[in-house]
Amino acid sequence: MGIFQIEGGHALSGEIQPQGAKNEALQILCAVLLTPEKVVINNIPDIVDVNKLIALLGNLGVKIKKLSKGSYSFQADELNLDYLESEAFKKDGSGLRGSIMIVGPLLGRFGKGYIPRPGGDKIGRRRLDTHFEGFVKLGAKFRYNREERFYGVEAPQGLTGSYMLLEEASVTGTANIVMAAVWAKGTTTIYNAACEPYLQQLCKMLNSMGAEIKGIGSNLLTIEGVESFTGCEHTILPDMIEIGSWIGLAAMTKSEITIKNVGWEHLGLIPTTFRKLGITIEKRNDDIFIPAHTDGYEVQNFIDGSIMNISDAPWPGFTPDLLSIMLVVATQARGSVLIHQKMFESRLFFVDKLIDMGAKIILCDPHRATVIGHDFKSSLRATTMTSPDIRAGVSLLIAAMSAQGTSTIHNIEQIDRGYENIDERLRNIGARIERIG
Ligand SMILES: CC(=O)N[C@H]1[C@@H](OP(=O)(O)OP(=O)(O)OC[C@H]2O[C@@H](n3ccc(=O)[nH]c3=O)[C@H](O)[C@@H]2O)O[C@H](CO)[C@@H](O)[C@@H]1O
Numbered sequence: 556m557g558i559f560q561i562e563g564g565h566a567l568s569g570e571i572q573p574q575g576a577k578n579e580a581l582q583i584l585c586a587v588l589l590t591p592e593k594v595v596i597n598n599i600p601d602i603v604d605v606n607k608l609i610a611l612l613g614n615l616g617v618k619i620k621k622l623s624k625g626s627y628s629f630q631a632d633e634l635n636l637d638y639l640e641s642e643a644f645k646k647d648g649s650g651l652r653g654s655i656m657i658v659g660p661l662l663g664r665f666g667k668g669y670i671p672r673p674g675g676d677k678i679g680r681r682r683l684d685t686h687f688e689g690f691v692k693l694g695a696k697f698r699y700n701r702e703e704r705f706y707g708v709e710a711p712q713g714l715t716g717s718y719m720l721l722e723e724a725s726v727t728g729t730a731n732i733v734m735a736a737v738w739a740k741g742t743t744t745i746y747n748a749a750c751e752p753y754l755q756q757l758c759k760m761l762n763s764m765g766a767e768i769k770g771i772g773s774n775l776l777t778i779e780g781v782e783s784f785t786g787c788e789h790t791i792l793p794d795m796i797e798i799g800s801w802i803g804l805a806a807m808t809k810s811e812i813t814i815k816n817v818g819w820e821h822l823g824l825i826p827t828t829f830r831k832l833g834i835t836i837e838k839r840n841d842d843i844f845i846p847a848h849t850d851g852y853e854v855q856n857f858i859d860g861s862i863m864n865i866s867d868a869p870w871p872g873f874t875p876d877l878l879s880i881m882l883v884v885a886t887q888a889r890g891s892v893l894i895h896q897k898m899f900e901s902r903l904f905f906v907d908k909l910i911d912m913g914a915k916i917i918l919c920d921p922h923r924a925t926v927i928g929h930d931f932k933s934s935l936r937a938t939t940m941t942s943p944d945i946r947a948g949v950s951l952l953i954a955a956m957s958a959q960g961t962s963t964i965h966n967i968e969q970i971d972r973g974y975e976n977i978d979e980r981l982r983n984i985g986a987r988i989e990r991i992g
């Protein structure tokens with residue numbers, strides 16, 4: 556397992572360019588399965604999860620050409636659907652969460668889609684009911700092999716449009732259902748649809764391929780089924796979770812950093828929520844400028860003076876993927892804040908490591924942690940830790956960069972799942988970080 560060694564306590568400075576968005580890339584890559592024509596995708600991040608999905612598409616018979624860094628062409632004109640019933644697929648498909656989204660386009664185009672229980676972060680129960688309930692509403696038959704944890708949907712006669720009210724605004728669930736519904740005869744209406752920028756980007760891409768999707772950006776999508784799709788070219792947005800991670804890193808290491816070309820209009824509540832912790836974020840054209848917070852940062856109060864509460868909610872609420880970053884940044888704020896992770900059950904357990912480092916945190920229950928900021932009056936202590944999931948891993952990395960002394964983070968494969976070449980990019984702005992395993 557890989558290891559990072561980090562010498563903390565040094566301010567960083569300079570510019571950092573966000574990678575393409577991991578969670579958008581996973582949706583967009585699955586969409587290449589909709590058409591036999593060529594699809595060109597730009598700004599694909601070079602990260603483990605995305606590379607695993609590209610390899611899976613290759614094993615399924617998609618012709619893949621790397622055009623330049625981050626740009627690839629894909630052509631799904633001669634697929635090997637037998638692969639879906641192979642042992643190799645059981646291994647490849649379970650290696651990441653995003654693989655679940657091949658089911659929708661395959662079901663729509665070929666009348667069948669299979670997937671082993673997908674992988675991804677172990678951050679609590681991650682049900683797939685919404686995905687399969689949606690496919691069943693479109694007329695598919697569902698089967699599940701409990702022993703092998705293998706899911707399948709089949710619709711040899713094709714799909715039929717339907718009205719559905721999703722039980723949860725599941726991100727990958729909505730993407731999956733949309734990629735099936737674009738093939739269904741008639742109209743599909745999806746209410747309580749997720750509407751993250753990832754989903755908006757996917758729907759725009761599908762429309763450019765010939766789909767007829769209305770309501771993009773809202774939680775009510777209306778889809779008129781069509782019979783075929785053309786190729787297209789699509790460019791992935793900057794990764795808003797990475798951008799949020801760099802904002803947190805800058806504040807906590809008192810660094811002056813410019814995050815380039817962030818796609819400001821797609822960031823939703825992210826800048827506002829960091830500002831609630833007292834962090835100064837300046838919009839400079841499409842860049843974010845974070846000045847060095849030499850005097851620290853002060854948690855804002857609610858109007859009635861009650862304790863600040865930062866919680867996640869389905870988009871356009873604040874994304875759960877940045878709560879771990881918020882939490883670590885709060886450990887050095889002036890003031891106290893309640894972090895409430897409503898969606899996932901095991902995403903806050905990493906606070907044990909921060910407590911070991913000297914942070915003042917009370918884990919109230921699996922979903923809530925109260926953080927009492929140090930206001931930089933005492934720094935975190937360097938330590939040895941293990942990255943439990945992708946965002947907790949980056950939070951620990953930020954903690955290590957602000958701590959006095961040299962810390963070691965094990966299991967950095969978790970971080971590499973979602974952050975491209977993170978050590979080199981951080982070294983470029985002055986971080987003292989080495990990959991030693
Ligand atoms: C590959 C990918 O894109 N992964 C993202 C995707 O995962 P993913 O699509 O797997 O997550 P879902 O949106 O399905 O749900 C995530 C969790 O939130 C709960 N839930 C969901 C919707 C809701 O309205 N209420 C609710 O409580 C679910 O029960 C589940 O435990 O979206 C998550 C939620 O933004 C992000 O953390 C993941 O990074």
Ligand SMILES: C=C(OP(=O)(O)O)C(=O)O
Nearest residue numbers: 652653675676876945946
């Ligand atoms: C939870 C995440 O990823 P995944 O859904 O791929 O596990 C994440 O990106 O924070």
